[in-house]
Amino acid sequence: xxxxxxxxxxxxxxxxxxxxxxxxxxxxxxxxxxxxxxxxxxxxxxxxxxxxxxxxxxxxxxxxxxxxxxxxxxxxxxxxxxxxxxxxxxxxxxxxxxxxxxxxxxxxxxxxxxxxxxxxxxxxxxxxxxxxxxxxxxxxxxxxxxxxxxxxxxxxxxxxxxxxxxxxxxxxxxxxxxxxxxxxxxxxxxxxxxxxxxxxxxxxxxxxxxxxxxxxxxxxxxxxxxxxxxxxxxxxxxxxxxxxxxxxxxxxxxxxxxxxxxxxxxxxxxxxxxxxxxxxxxxxxxxxxxxxxxxxxxxxxx
Amino acid sequence: xxxxxxxxxxxxxxxxxxxxxxxxxxxxxxxxxxxxxxxxxxxxxxxxxxxxxxxxxxxxxxxxxxxxxxxxxxxxxxxxxxxxxxxxxxxxxxxxxxxxxxxxxxxxxxxxxxxxxxxxxxxxxxxxxxxxxxxxxxxxxxxxxxxxxxxxxxxxxxxxxxxxxxxxxxxxxxxxxxxxxxxxxxxxxxxxxxxxxxxxxxxxxxxxxxxxxxxxxxxxxxxxxxxxxxxxxxxxxxxxxxxxxxxxxxxxxxxxxxx
Numbered sequence: 001x002x003x004x005x006x007x008x009x010x011x012x013x014x015x016x017x018x019x020x021x022x023x024x025x026x027x028x029x030x031x032x033x034x035x036x037x038x039x040x041x042x043x044x045x046x047x048x049x050x051x052x053x054x055x056x057x058x059x060x061x062x063x064x065x066x067x068x069x070x071x072x073x074x075x076x077x078x079x080x081x082x083x084x085x086x087x088x089x090x091x092x093x094x095x096x097x098x099x100x101x102x103x104x105x106x107x108x109x110x111x112x113x114x115x116x117x118x119x120x121x122x123x124x125x126x127x128x129x130x131x132x133x134x135x136x137x138x139x140x141x142x143x144x145x146x147x148x149x150x151x152x153x154x155x156x157x158x159x160x161x162x163x164x165x166x167x168x169x170x171x172x173x174x175x176x177x178x179x180x181x182x183x184x185x186x187x188x189x190x191x192x193x194x195x196x197x198x199x200x201x202x203x204x205x206x207x208x209x210x211x212x213x214x215x216x217x218x219x220x221x222x223x224x225x226x227x228x229x230x231x232x233x234x235x236x237x238x239x240x241x242x243x244x245x246x247x248x249x250x251x252x253x254x255x256x257x258x259x260x261x262x263x264x265x266x267x268x269x270x271x272x273x274x275x276x277x278x279x280x281x282x283x284x285x286x287x288x289x290x291x292x293x294x295x296x297x298x299x300x301x302x
Numbered sequence: 303x304x305x306x307x308x309x310x311x312x313x314x315x316x317x318x319x320x321x322x323x324x325x326x327x328x329x330x331x332x333x334x335x336x337x338x339x340x341x342x343x344x345x346x347x348x349x350x351x352x353x354x355x356x357x358x359x360x361x362x363x364x365x366x367x368x369x370x371x372x373x374x375x376x377x378x379x380x381x382x383x384x385x386x387x388x389x390x391x392x393x394x395x396x397x398x399x400x401x402x403x404x405x406x407x408x409x410x411x412x413x414x415x416x417x418x419x420x421x422x423x424x425x426x427x428x429x430x431x432x433x434x435x436x437x438x439x440x441x442x443x444x445x446x447x448x449x450x451x452x453x454x455x456x457x458x459x460x461x462x463x464x465x466x467x468x469x470x471x472x473x474x475x476x477x478x479x480x481x482x483x484x485x486x487x488x489x490x491x492x493x494x495x496x497x498x499x500x501x502x503x504x505x506x507x508x509x510x511x512x513x514x515x516x517x518x519x520x521x522x523x524x525x526x527x528x529x530x531x532x533x534x535x536x537x538x539x540x541x542x543x544x545x546x547x548x549x550x551x552x553x554x555x556x557x558x559x560x561x
Contacts, residue, residue, distance in 0.1 A: 050408050051408065052404055052407075052408060052558065053558050054558060070410040072408060072409060072410040072411075073410045075408065077408045079401065079404060079405065081401065082405065083400050083401035083402045083404070083405060084402060084405065085312075085316065085402060087316060087319040087320060088315075096308070096312060097405075097409065099305070099308040100305065100308060100309075100406065100409040100410075100411050101409045101410065102305075102410060144405070
């Protein structure tokens with residue numbers, strides 16, 4: 001049974017339907033990426049799961065929620081821009097967060113030290129948070145989300161504000177974290193999603209337009225692609241290959257052409273024959289596969 | 303309860319870190335001491351500085367002990383209320399605006415705890431500061447104009463203190479209701495002023511108004527007898543404080559913290 005099941009979730013702000021009915025589940029030991037361009041509704045969905053926003057309709061069911069119990073106990077939440085009490089030190093804030101989450105003073109203290117170590121904040125633990133850099137704040141934000149070992153982690157853009165090194169570290173950390181919790185993180189960067197997530201939810205204008213495991217999506221959208229660049233005489237080439245049944249789609253831009261083809265071998269032979277026969281000035285001939293990036297762009301642009 | 307205490311400790315620590323624990327008592331102390339002192343020394347100061355035309359006779363009557371203490375109460379009623387409103391207007395609204403309330407309330411923290419811990423910490427600071435101020439006024443009144451029996455002083459202190467508690471609770475209420483600290487501060491001062499005007503204007507009809515506690519404390523000091531309406535007014539004020547606290551939590555619970 002999944003840790004959380006979300007069914008037909010909608011959110012309306014005034015007259016504007018921001019989330020148009022999304023359904024998904026989050027499983028144990030799985031890292032799910034909520035991927036979409038800015039304004040797609042990623043933050044709204046995460047905030048509804050965290051209880052900070054009330055859904056306009058639809059249901060959210062937590063597997064471990066007890067009747068009358070507080071489901072917030074099950075959640076670790078990192079907002080997009082984590083904010084702290086600036087006058088506290090990093091250590092104080094973590095201990096405070098731990099105690100608020102229901103740990104005893106002793107547990108909170110021990111867990112704080114663990115997390116300071118894990119997130120590389122040991123040096124900064126005694127400093128006031130007002131002196132923290134953006135990267136340190138992000139780490140502290142992740143630490144406070146982890147403090148009570150919640151079965152569900154909701155991370156809103158955990159790596160978007162980090163430099164490449166910090167980003168790498170946090171992505172590695174996410175891989176570790178999913179061993180203990182279900183993780184949902186939002187991002188607008190495909191590479192990040194591709195790297196650590198088991199499952200991707202493509203969100204666009206408040207709807208999940210595509211979802212599945214990485215492998216499923218790759219299989220589904222894997223398609224052979226041939227890029228050709230000529231120095232000129234593109235029209236001769238195009239008329240030469242016109243009518244090839246293996247061509248599914250083609251994108252022409254001046255002397256560059258991209259073909260999505262069903263049969264690479266056949267296409268390759270046909271294209272090269274035309275080029276040789278007409279002595280066309282070939283600059284580039286590349287065979288490749290479509291990536292998720294292409295899928296992402298296609299989804300977002302359509 | 304343990305969780306409540308964690309929140310309460312945070313409020314106390316915050317007041318220490320941002321020096322409220324120093325400047326609020328000092329300000330009240332100053333407000334309490336200034337009136338008896340100036341009432342006593344002003345004629346002497348004016349004399350010593352001269353500057354008045356020859357032959358001017360200044361006759362400033364010295365206040366009675368009761369009047370002297372009441373002048374200080376008057377200070378608390380204007381500047382004291384202002385300080386309380388300024389100090390507390392951002393207590394919830396500010397945390398909500400900055401987003402830190404979101405970080406706290408996404409943890410399993412009951413909203414009632416969150417509000418009441420803030421209230422309790424503020425209550426202690428306000429009463430300590432107010433006590434320091436009143437004590438200073440009582441002391442200087444005593445050595446300069448004559449001693450007010452400590453029991454009478456305490457009664458006056460508690461009666462008027464409940465009005466300050468009401469103002470304080472009202473500020474927290476507005477702060478939970480609104481997202482703008484400035485507006486919360488303005489509204490609580492405005493409400494206190496309007497309530498004062500209306501209550502003294504219609505004092506025959508609304509004898510139990512919290513805003514009349516100041517008048518009753520004064521009458522008690524000057525006549526050494528509690529006005530009849532004091533007890534109803536105290537009860538109404540206490541009830542209003544509890545109701546405001548419950549409203550604050552209820553209103554805040556309904557709010558969506560994000561968005």
